[in-house]
Each structure stands twice: as C-alpha cells, then as structure tokens.
Amino acid sequence: MSAGRGGARGPHDELTWAVxxxxxxxxxxxxxxxxxxxxxxxxxxxxxxxxxxxxSTLMGLxxxxxxxxxxxxxxxxxxxxxxxxxxxxxxxxxxxTAALRRRDTTPxxxxxxELAGMCPDGITDRARSLRPTLKGRDRxxxxxxxxxxxxxxxxxxxxxxxxxxxxxxxxxxxxxxSTGIAIPRVxxxxxxxxxxxxxxxxxxxxxxxxxxxxxxxxxxxQGIAHTPRGMWWNxxxxxxxxxxxxxxxxxxxxxxxxDASKKDFWISxxxxxxxxxxxxxxxxxxxxxxxxxxxxxxxxxxxxxxxRDTGLDAMAEQLQGTVRGAVETRDGIYETARQTVxxxxxxxxxxxxxxxxxxxxxxxDRHVAGRDTLYLLSKDGGGSAAGVIAGxxxxxxxxxxxxxxxxxGRLDPPLTAVLDEAANVCRISDLPDLYSHFGSRGIxxxxxxxxxxxxxxxxxxxxxxxxxxxxxxxxxxxxxxDADFVQKISTLVGQHDVRTPSISRSRDGTSRSYSYRQEAVxxxxxxxxxxxxxxxxxxxxVRPALIRLRPWFKEADVGVISAAAKxxxxxxxxxxxxxxxxxxxxxxxxxxxxE
Numbered sequence: 314m315s316a317g318r319g320g321a322r323g324p325h326d327e328l329t330w331a332v333x334x335x336x337x338x339x340x341x342x343x344x345x346x347x348x349x350x351x352x353x354x355x356x357x358x359x360x361x362x363x364x365x366x367x368x369s370t371l372m373g374l375x376x377x378x379x380x381x382x383x384x385x386x387x388x389x390x391x392x393x394x395x396x397x398x399x400x401x402x403x404x405x406x407x408x409x410t411a412a413l414r415r416r417d418t419t420p421x422x423x424x425x426x427e428l429a430g431m432c433p434d435g436i437t438d439r440a441r442s443l444r445p446t447l448k449g450r451d452r453x454x455x456x457x458x459x460x461x462x463x464x465x466x467x468x469x470x471x472x473x474x475x476x477x478x479x480x481x482x483x484x485x486x487x488x489x490x491s492t493g494i495a496i497p498r499v500x501x502x503x504x505x506x507x508x509x510x511x512x513x514x515x516x517x518x519x520x521x522x523x524x525x526x527x528x529x530x531x532x533x534x535q536g537i538a539h540t541p542r543g544m545w546w547n548x549x550x551x552x553x554x555x556x557x558x559x560x561x562x563x564x565x566x567x568x569x570x571x572d573a574s575k576k577d578f579w580i581s582x583x584x585x586x587x588x589x590x591x592x593x594x595x596x597x598x599x600x601x602x603x604x605x606x607x608x609x610x611x612x613x614x615x616x617x618x619x620x621r622d623t624g625l626d627a628m629a630e631q632l633q634g635t636v637r638g639a640v641e642t643r644d645g646i647y648e649t650a651r652q653t654v655x656x657x658x659x660x661x662x663x664x665x666x667x668x669x670x671x672x673x674x675x676x677x678d679r680h681v682a683g684r685d686t687l688y689l690l691s692k693d694g695g696g697s698a699a700g701v702i703a704g705x706x707x708x709x710x711x712x713x714x715x716x717x718x719x720x721x722g723r724l725d726p727p728l729t730a731v732l733d734e735a736a737n738v739c740r741i742s743d744l745p746d747l748y749s750h751f752g753s754r755g756i757x758x759x760x761x762x763x764x765x766x767x768x769x770x771x772x773x774x775x776x777x778x779x780x781x782x783x784x785x786x787x788x789x790x791x792x793x794x795d796a797d798f799v800q801k802i803s804t805l806v807g808q809h810d811v812r813t814p815s816i817s818r819s820r821d822g823t824s825r826s827y828s829y830r831q832e833a834v835x836x837x838x839x840x841x842x843x844x845x846x847x848x849x850x851x852x853x854x855v856r857p858a859l860i861r862l863r864p865w866f867k868e869a870d871v872g873v874i875s876a877a878a879k880x881x882x883x884x885x886x887x888x889x890x891x892x893x894x895x896x897x898x899x900x901x902x903x904x905x906x907x908e
Contacts, residue, residue, distance in 0.1 A: 356390070401566075421809035462474055465860055466858075482759060483765060484790025503727060506729045511690045511693050513732075530773075534664075535661075545664070549683050557587070560586045564703040564741065569701035585753050594619075600668075612636070617632055656701065657701075687705075710741075729757050732744075744760070745779035766795055799841055808832060848860055886903055
C-alpha cells in the first residue's frame with residue numbers, strides 16, 4: 314500500500330527516528346568527552362590513555378566525577394579537554410548554519426553567483442567601462458559605481474544597477490516608494506537630478522543635501538512645498554520647431570486624456586491647434602498671455618499672420634481652415650484646447666512660465682551639464698499643472714540627450730530622473746518610446762507607479778507593455794492587488810522541481826521512493842503578500858531575486874539628513890501658515906507617514 318505525502322510517516326516512524334536521534338547524540342557526546350580527556354592526558358605528559366569504550370563508562374561519566382577515569386591527569390586539564398571538543402563542535406555547527414542561512418531561502422530565485430554583475434565587484438567593473446572619468450582611480454565610492462537597489466535577501470550583498478539601466482517600479486502607497494527608492498536615489502545621485510512629485514516629502518528630506526552638490530531649482534507653481542517663486546522657465550522657448558511645439562501640446566493634452574492611445578477627434582484636433590498656436594507665439598515673440606487670448610477668440614487672425622510671416626504657410630493654412638470651418642466644429646476644437654491649458658489661467662501658475670527679469674531663468678541645457686537639482690511639484694486632479702510639469706521634465710530629458718551626443722554618446726556623470734507619481738503629474742506621452750535609448754545616453758530614469766493598470770490608463774495597454782519591455786530593471790513591491798498582473802509575474806518568475814517522498818509497505822517490508830513535480834517559485838498570493846520594504850527584482854538577463862530596500866532613515870548618516878529634513882518641514886509649515894494668514898495649515902506629516 315502506498316502512503317501519500319500527508320501521511321507518509323506514522324507515530325511509530327516518528328518514535329523510531331526520535332530514539333535513533335537520541336542514541337546518536339549521546340554516542341557523539343560520549344566520544345567527544347572520551348577524546349577530550351585522552352588528549353588532556355597526552356598533553357599533560359601522561360600518555361594517550363582512555364577508559365574502556367563501554368556503556369559502563371558512559372554511565373560513569375554521566376553520574377560520577379569524570380576526572381576519576383584519568384587519575385594521573387590534573388582535574389582542570391580533564392575538564393578543559395572534555396569541554397574543548399564540545400565548543401569546537403558548537404562553533405562548527407554555527408558556521409555551517411550561518412552558511413546555509415546565507416543561501417537563498419526561496420529555491421528558484423537568483424543568488425549571488427547569478428547576480429554577480431550587480432554585486433560590488435561586478436558593478437565597479439561595469440562603472441569603469443561606462444564612465445571615462447573613473448579610469449585610473451584605484452578606489453571608488455560605492456555611489457560612483459551604480460544606483461543602489463537594495464540588499465539581496467536574506468543576508469546581502471547590496472545590489473546596484475548600472476548607469477545605463479532604466480528602471481520601472483510598481484508598488485502600492487506606503488510600500489516604500491519614497492523612503493526606499495526616490496529619496497535614496499536623489500541623495501546618492503552623482504550628476505544632475507530631476508524629480509517629479511505631488512508631495513513635499515522627498516523635497517524636504519533631500520533639499521539640504523542637494524544644495525551641497527549644486528544649485529537647487531524648485532518649480533512649485535501650486536504651492537506643494539509653499540516655496541516662493543525663485544525661477545522661471547520659458548515654456549515657449551521649446552516651441553520654435555514644429556516638433557517642440559507638438560510635444561508641448563501633447564503634454565497638455567495628455568494631462569486631461571486618460572489614455573494616450575485613445576484620442577478622439579476633439580483631442581487630436583485640439584492638439585493640432587495648440588501646436589500651431591505655440592509655434593506662432595514662439596516664432597512671433599508673443600507671450601503666453603497672447604496665446605491664451607488667441608484661444609479665447611478664434612476669430613483673431615494674429616497667429617495665422619505670424620505663421621505666414623515666419624514662412625510656415627502650410628501651418629497657417631491649416632489653422633485658418635480650422636477657424637473657417639463649421640462654427641460648431643471650430644468652437645468644439647477651441648473649447649477642448651482651452652480645457653487642456655486651463656491651468657495657465659491661474660496667474661500664480663502662469664508666472665512660473667513667463668519671462669521675469671528679476672529672477673533667474675532655468676535653462677535645461679545648462680542643468681544637465683552640472684550637478685544641480687530640479688524639483689517639479691504639482692497637485693493631482695483638476696487645475697493641476699501636470700501639463701507644465703511634463704513639459705519641463707521632457708525638455709530637461711531631451712536636453713540631456715543632446716548633451717550626451719556632444720560628450721561622445723553618454724553623460725558623465727549621469728543624469729538622474731526620478732519620475733514619482735508619473736501617471737498623475739508627469740504624463741510624457743511617448744515616455745515608453747524614449748525609455749529604449751535613455752540608458753545608453755547616461756540618463757537614469759526611474760518611473761514610479763502604483764500599479765500596472767495605472768500606467769495603462771495613461772499610455773494604453775500597448776504603451777505600458779512597451780514601457781515594461783524597455784525597462785532593464787523592474788522592482789515590484791508590496792500591495793500589488795491586480796490578480797491578472799500578479800499571475801503573469803508568477804509565470805515570469807517560473808517554476809522549480811519539488812521532490813515528493815512516497816512510502817510503500819508490504820509483508821516484505823517498507824520501501825521509500827521519490828518523484829518530482831513542479832511548483833511556482835512564487836505563487837501569486839506570495840507576490841501580493843510581499844512585506845513592506847521588500848521587492849521582487851526583475852533584471853534583464855538574470856533570474857528574478859528578492860531584495861530588501863534600503864530606506865534613507867536606516868543609513869549611517871541619518872542624523873544629519875533627519876535634522877535637515879525636520880528643519881525643512883518646519884519651514885514648509887511656517888510658509889503655509891503665513892500664506893493662510895496665520896491659520897492652521899493642512900500639511901503633510903512626513904515623519905509619521907514614512908512610505
């Protein structure tokens with residue numbers, strides 16, 4: 314008869330193994346004690362003598378004085394000799410246990426050997442080949458070699474991505490996106506930084522440290538951090554070409570369109586109209602206020618004339634055709650266009666994108682060549698400045714591409730772009746297409762999303778698939794509740810062989826055999842239940858691995874950073890109180906709300 318897995322061993326079998334284990338343990342201890350006493354006798358000059366290896370000796374050593382069995386040897390030597398082998402055995406067991414614990418606890422996942430290219434030695438060699446400025450230096454700081462991802466579970470080592478990797482991170486709110494990814498990436502960045510966010514937490518923790526590296530530019534048109542306006546960006550400066558004007562128009566359209574792959578007639582026509590108006594304003598030297606006036610009055614021929622004056626006759630004819638079309642169609646197109654740029658009707662937002670001779674102008678081309686930091690902050694929902702934020706982020710990334718081409722193909726030091734809340738405040742419509750070559754230019758982009766579906770709502774299923782495929786490093790953290798997506802991830806992680814025992818009993822005796830079956834390395838329920846602060850690492854060319862994130866507040870220099878963060882939080886609160894006329898502000902409790 315064959316016993317299954319659940320009942321392979323009965324009470325009799327368990328008792329048999331327990332008795333055998335006790336006997337083996339007793340004999341092992343007895344043998345070590347005998348060996349220790351005999352060695353003590355030898356080392357003290359009394360020869361290698363030992364009592365009989367018998368049960369009576371075992372009982373005697375247990376209930377009487379062991380030194381009596383080596384009468385010519387000092388008692389202290391006997392006790393020391395008997396204890397030493399036991400201590401050595403204990404140490405050996407501890408070493409073996411530690412070595413086993415350092416192995417992967419989940420069979421089927423990548424270990425140190427497979428991730429050697431992301432471990433300290435491997436990533437250092439990779440950095441020297443990617444960054445010419447590191448050649449000839451004997452010792453490198455760890456942050457100069459790559460971007461910290463976390464520690465391989467269960468016991469390390471730390472893993473880093475190279476400076477030509479681009480990253481996509483998916484995890485739910487409060488799973489560690491800010492504390493374990495965004496903040497450490499900004500603090501450790503070697504070159505220029507671009508950060509987008511709808512909260513002030515990353516800004517508050519990192520601003521003081523980034524001031525030590527270079528100039529800090531804070532673009533905060535909606536008062537997320539309540540920072541006074543200290544800069545301006547010439548939004549129309551990116552629109553002197555048809556490509557630049559169309560890209561900026563696309564950012565405004567994407568800020569109100571939930572799926573870039575599903576543009577209806579009104580959305581597409583509004584983007585074409587905005588492209589023509591942006592181009593006319595940039596080429597004709599008009600201000601953003603003039604552009605808003607043209608949108609309010611479709612009959613105004615000024616943009617058409619400006620396009621013709623600059624030799625863009627085809628664009629002028631197209632705009633004129635829209636204006637002269639059916640009134641209902643024209644009004645629908647212009648109303649849609651007005652809605653996409655409605656945030657510019659807010660004078661506080663408009664002031665950030667209009668020339669101001671009293672404040673410095675932010676120049677993306679200069680920013681990417683240094684070690685400065687640009688914080689792009691915007692609220693979600695209606696009235697947000699997401700279109701402006703996406704436009705400035707895109708202009709900076711494209712400036713990085715141009716700078717890389719001038720430097721021989723790759724920025725050194727690399728540009729770090731952390732697109733936190735990218736689906737809400739930084740909807741760059743063709744981001745999936747740009748991802749494929751950012752890494753080769755030395756532009757390290759990290760896109761942070763709450764779920765796969767959130768990205769699909771912005772870029773469409775095809776766009777999100779392209780973004781997923783283009784990302785060379787992907788981190789999947791806690792709280793992924795999309796059953797279909799988690800099932801796909803479980804399939805990608807793969808399966809492993811599990812040995813199953815089978816016991817057969819008959820009149821002739823008992824026999825044991827083994828069979829193998831395949832199980833998922835990480836079933837969907839385990840992926841969904843990943844603990845906070847951990848993530849599943851999917852890197853190109855290696856098996857998946859589990860890592861532990863390294864939040865900024867657990868690093869060695871947390872004291873200095875924490876003090877600066879508290880001071881910045883207090884300053885944000887004070888500015889909020891002043892803006893509200895002394896009332897009680899609603900501020901983000903960042904210290905108590907660590908993601």
